[in-house]
Amino acid sequence: MTQAPTPTADTVRRLVRSLLGERAEDDVRPVAPGAGPATWWVGDRHVLRLAPDRGAAVRQRRELRLRELVRPYVSVAVPTSVAHGEWAPGLTYTLDAGVPAGPGEGHDVSALGEADLAAMLAGLREVPVRQAETLGVPRSAPRTLETLRQSAERAVRHLAEADEFDAARPERLTRAATAQLGVQPGAPVLVHHGLAGEHLVVGADGRVRGVLGWTEAVLGDPAEDIAALALCVGSPAAVRAATLAGYGARPCLRGLWLARCDALVHLAEALAGRSAEPVSVPPLLPPLLPPLLPPLLRTRLRRAWEPILLERVTELREDGTDDTPP
Template sequence: MSVATLIQSALGLDRPPVLRPIGEGGEHHSWWVDDHYVARLAPDREAGLRLRRELALRDLIRPYTDVPLPRSAGHGEWAPGCDFTVDTRLDGASGEDRPLSPDGTRQLAALLRALRTIPAGPLAELGVPAGEPIPWQRLAADAEAARHRLDHREPLRAPAPPAVPPVLVHADLKGEHLLVRPDGTLAGVLDWTDALVADPALDVAGLAISVGARAAALIAAGAGHTPETVAAGVFLARCETLIRLDERLRDESDSPLPLLRAQSSRAWE
């Protein structure tokens, strides 16, 4: 069965939809479906499990926040154990291409505040995994070595890692997962397949990389996170951007160099 026929059947359409491949992201095979939907096909059983969990997790989160999340208009299996979903398409540009307004940053703060309040019981029932402890010492050592190779002059200042209870985190708040309207407000947050119950510094770091350290600090403070968590998240972002940029310049990754430089600039502002 072709992808178009599969989606036609899932949505109950009277004709096969027009599909266009989506370039960003590689874990799922993804297409724009006409002008109204996004289709994702999990390539294996593990990705299929994560995709099914994402659908349930979005429904769990939805009552806690006003930030739009995609809804599944149809889902099933395209091969044994390999799931697919056809989600409603949210209008907005990637956060890499369009800045947030003050109202947009307040929306993100409210979302992070909401994630802190979701009880552990339902998350465990959905099988949301617990994140590993952040290896602060190893990360700092790797980042310091990268800093010297890059001749990055601003020193790393490692804060004392805060002892905070784990919360639900998106864990991949990169710019392409933030959809922004022309007025700078948040049109949606995409791709919850990497969500964890983990250190909230992970999401602070993601925001520092995607919207800048200053905005991330304001968002995290507005969400009720402590100054220690904010400092840890910004430090994590700076370590990660140094390491990724260094790997790319040594041809150990194929990530787009302009994107890595932009992310580093935001984390170090």
Template structure:
């Protein structure tokens, strides 16, 4: 297994100069200004000047995903109404480890800017476009096909986690009881053709402008072919359940995938907060986990109008 060296600013600066050796834009003899995006001890993502971002694969599996992502973005680009990053250059930054230098999309994250009503139409276009991407072509690029998750198994696990959160005064477990075994059975994934799923529509991967428009989507390395409700769930955690369900409805999804996505998000939010609580950390819980829990449990009109215990089969 390839062992990644520790990335440093000097390493990154030299690497960028090498990647850009045959292109214009190497601003100074010392190379562009670089700084890590995060606060990790070994940061894998670096800002390069003001217009580019360098991402370093830290293991062989990540290298494979990074190369696949480059090809997948080109396949997706014509189908969606929002931007995806363009690759400026790529290569190896260590033996067997890939790096990619991408354009930086202008805007903030969904944690910084609230999505507007027009932004919801952007999200609807994203979901519509993902459904139109040819699945066979995505699979030839190496995008894996994954089966839908069992909502019943998730329901049971989240129910137990809710009790642990209740003991810490973090959550009222009676809220989970609204997802009964009958309801979970009615919200199994539909039998339709699987679609391309981004599978990581987090707030950090949505590029939002100050006016609430969705200007771009990052983080395509984890894309799969599978259950579109997973992306509805991701949006519920990122921008709130009402906005996510409105966007999915505009994209042509019916009550079943919308409500399935809602409950996937709710179960995930409960489980993630409980995992953090039980992780043994003596510090405060990450605020974002509480924010995601609140977003997932926002009420939606579709839920109020649907009786999952007695309704006919949902579309």
């Protein structure tokens, strides 16, 4: 198998000049030191993303088509490709226009920003599943909350010993609750599957301006996007946005507990030195100082465990309905 060439600054400049001609800027630089040689800033207005292998090329081709499918359904900006093609045999590139603003974890989301998130979640639910499947978007089975609960309980013990978490907190995910918060029968929806702060573009006014990073989108459980928002903007804001989008108590609470369990497990793994994934850097945002992993995970843990009124006033019935006061 032929090894893919390693892109350099000269590689990027030559490619950009062939695409933009006299408008091309010579200022090219990697988005971040940890991002590898595949994502480059071109001036301050464009980002060039180079697929490093055939698998990434397949996902990038799918992402380009998916963004066009999603765009009419969501009110926030979706990245636009100025040019795309192959930078090496079988390896694709896309030159995207940058989305101005900052990462979601850099600004608080305002009430209007929550409405933006609600419109996005509602729009994703309206994307035709059959069309997404035709583009190659895979289906993803819902996670088993009971398995995650057991992992979270082990993480709580380690975090309590390290004085990172109060094991006596009143909120607790019980075995009975995991059964009630299982996924209800119904058609899957398009799930972004990566609504972390690096993929939410938030303005200084708290409005959500855009959503990046559609490579990992799947057809599956919408509670995953609610969970990701809880880690990024806090549980109250995430649940309010999901409620505005038309989701009932069950998927909102399921998303809440997915986020809480994930936050516990990820922080425990990071403190134990077993974290496999570094914090990613936004592909369409200016380079950031690389954050320390445990502090960021502590922030996400705090956000996920913010109390919400919904879990105190909701009674989930066995028939799958929600007995929630208005």
